[in-house]
Amino acid sequence: MPNPEQSADIIDLELLRSVEWMQAVECGEDAVIWFDLEEMGLHGWAEVVRVEPCPPIKAGPGRVVLATVTHYNSFLMDLRLAGVSEPLHLTDRHRLFSATRQDWIPASDLRAGEDLATRSGTARIQSVSATPGTQRVFNIEAESEHCFFAGSAEVLSHNTNPCGGAKRGPKTKLQGGPHNEKIEELEGQLGKDETLLAGGGRLPEVLIPTRGGMKSGRRPDLLIRRADGSLRGVNVGRSKADGSPLKREQDALDDLRRAGIDMDFIRYD
Amino acid sequence: MHKLLVQFYATPHELADFLRELLSLDLTLVTMELSPFLIQLASSKADLEVSRLQKASQVMVFHEPPVTSCENWNQFLDANRDGLFLWMGRLDQQVLSQSWLSAQSTSEQVIKRWRKVANILKRRTSAGVWIASLLNKDAGFYKQFRFTEGALKLFDEGCRIAPPAGNNLVFLRNPSPDC
Numbered sequence: 001m002p003n004p005e006q007s008a009d010i011i012d013l014e015l016l017r018s019v020e021w022m023q024a025v026e027c028g029e030d031a032v033i034w035f036d037l038e039e040m041g042l043h044g045w046a047e048v049v050r051v052e053p054c055p056p057i058k059a060g061p062g063r064v065v066l067a068t069v070t071h072y073n074s075f076l077m078d079l080r081l082a083g084v085s086e087p088l089h090l091t092d093r094h095r096l097f098s099a100t101r102q103d104w105i106p107a108s109d110l111r112a113g114e115d116l117a118t119r120s121g122t123a124r125i126q127s128v129s130a131t132p133g134t135q136r137v138f139n140i141e142a143e144s145e146h147c148f149f150a151g152s153a154e155v156l157s158h159n160t161n162p163c164g165g166a167k168r169g170p171k172t173k174l175q176g177g178p179h180n181e182k183i184e185e186l187e188g189q190l191g192k193d194e195t196l197l198a199g200g201g202r203l204p205e206v207l208i209p210t211r212g213g214m215k216s217g218r219r220p221d222l223l224i225r226r227a228d229g230s231l232r233g234v235n236v237g238r239s240k241a242d243g244s245p246l247k248r249e250q251d252a253l254d255d256l257r258r259a260g261i262d263m264d265f266i267r268y269d
Numbered sequence: 270m271h272k273l274l275v276q277f278y279a280t281p282h283e284l285a286d287f288l289r290e291l292l293s294l295d296l297t298l299v300t301m302e303l304s305p306f307l308i309q310l311a312s313s314k315a316d317l318e319v320s321r322l323q324k325a326s327q328v329m330v331f332h333e334p335p336v337t338s339c340e341n342w343n344q345f346l347d348a349n350r351d352g353l354f355l356w357m358g359r360l361d362q363q364v365l366s367q368s369w370l371s372a373q374s375t376s377e378q379v380i381k382r383w384r385k386v387a388n389i390l391k392r393r394t395s396a397g398v399w400i401a402s403l404l405n406k407d408a409g410f411y412k413q414f415r416f417t418e419g420a421l422k423l424f425d426e427g428c429r430i431a432p433p434a435g436n437n438l439v440f441l442r443n444p445s446p447d448c
Contacts, residue, residue, distance in 0.1 A: 074396070075396070075397065075412045092410055092412060106409070106410075108409060108410035109408070109409050109410070130397075187343065188343075190343055192341065193304065195303050195342050195343075196342070196343060196346065197356055198356075198369070198371065202346045202347075202373065203346075203354055203371050203373055204272040204273065204274040204371045204372070204373050206274065206276060206369055206371075206433050206434075207274075207276060207411075207413055207414075207433070208432065208433055208434050208435055209400040209409075209411060209432055209433075209435070209437045209439075210435075210437075211400055211401055211402035211405075211407045211408065211409060211437055212402035212404055212405045212407040216409050216411075217411070217413075223433075223434060225303070227304050231434045233434065256435070258404065259402075259432075259434075259435035259436060259437055260403070260434075260435040260436030260437075261434050261435045
C-alpha cells in the first residue's frame with residue numbers, strides 16, 4: 001500500500017490469515033482492501049499482490065509471526081534506559097507498556113523518569129529523543145499475544161495488528177454510499193454566511209487534535225466557518241433506534257466537544 | 270477519491286513568499302475574501318504582498334484560469350473542481366492560527382501535480398508539533414502538523430500557537446512535563 005507520509009514509499013505487508021478472514025474482507029489476488037494501521041499511523045488502500053498457501057509451521061516453543069510490516073519512516077525515536085547501554089530505536093507511534101501509567105503509551109508520549117515494563121520487572125527511561133533521517137522500519141504481529149519483548153532490555157512492546165485493521169472500506173458516493181451522499185447534501189445546504197473550510201465532499205477533512213479523548217485526533221465530516229469567524233463542525237453518522245448517535249459516533253462527538261469544538265450530529269440512516 | 274492535505278504554521282510573510290513562488294510557476298492564483306465574498310485574480314507578485322493579503326483568508330491555485338462569476342464560496346467550489354486550496358492562518362494579537370493546503374479529486378493525476386506544489390511547502394517546513402489538552406495536560410506528538418522557521422521564532426518569542434479548531438495547546442518544541 002502507498003505510504004501516505006512518504007510519497008515514494010510503498011508499505012509491504014505479509015500476512016498469515018485464515019480463509020474465513022480472507023472471505024470476510026474479500027481478499028484475493030488483485031483485490032484492494034482497506035487497512036487502518038493505527039499504531040503506525042498508516043491508513044489506506046492496499047493492493048493484494050499474491051495469495052499463497054500457508055507454509056508448514058514448525059513444531060516447538062515460541063509464537064508464530066502472523067504479520068510483518070516494513071516501510072520507510074522519518075519519525076524515529078531513541079529511548080535510553082537506565083543501566084542499558086544500547087538505546088531502543090522505535091517509531092514515534094510504537095507502543096510500550098508504561099508501568100508508571102499502567103497503559104500502552106506511544107514512544108512519542110513517553111517521558112524521562114517513567115518506568116517501562118520488561119520481562120524481568122521494570123526499566124526507567126533516561127531520555128527520549130527524536131532521531132534525524134529516514135530509515136526502513138519493521139513491525140510484527142505475533143500469534144496469540146498482542147505484545148512481545150523488544151531490545152536487549154526486553155521491554156514489553158505492543159505489536160502491530162493489521163488483522164484488526166482490514167476492512168472493505170467506506171462506500172464512496174459513486175458506490176451509493178449514504179454517508180457521503182448526506183455529507184454532500186449538507187454542503188449544498190450551508191447558509192449564505194457559512195463557508196466550508198474542510199470536508200463536505202469537496203475538500204479533505206482536517207485533523208483536529210483531541211488530546212485526552214478516546215482518540216488523539218478526529219476529522220469532522222464538515223468544518224464550517226460562520227460569518228462571525230467562529231467554527232462549527234458537523235459529523236454525519238449512524239444512529240440508534242431512538243435517533244441518538246451510535247457509540248462510536250458519540251465518542252467522536254464527545255472528543256471534539258471536549259476539545260472545545262461546537263459540533264452537530266446529522267444521522268444518515 | 271484522491272486527497273492531499275498539509276496542515277502547517279507559517280507567518281503572513283512566509284505565506285506570501287510561498288504564494289509568490291507559485292505565481293512564478295505559471296499557476297493561476299485567486300485570492301478570496303469571505304464576508305462579503307470577493308474574488309481577485311493575483312496577476313503579479315505585487316498582488317501577493319502581505320499588505321494586500323491581509324483581507325483575504327484563502328487562496329485557490331489552478332493550472333487553468335478558473336470560473337470567477339460566482340456569488341459565494343460554495344458556488345465557486347462547485348464551478349472549479351480540482352483546485353488547490355490554501356486556508357491562510359492569521360497572526361492576530363500574538364496568536365498564530367493554523368494554515369492548511371488541500372486538494373481533493375477523483376483524478377490521481379491532478380493530485381500528483383498538486384503534490385509537487387505541496388513539496389515546495391514541505392521543503393519550507395519541519396514536521397511535528399506537540400499538542401496538549403487544556404483540560405488534563407495530556408500531551409502528544411503530531412507529526413502531521415508542520416511549521417516554518419518564522420512560526421518557530423514567533424513561538425520562541427511567546428506567541429500562542431492555535432490548533433486548527435478547539436482549545437488544545439500547541440507547542441513547536443517539546444514542552445516540559447510541568448508546563
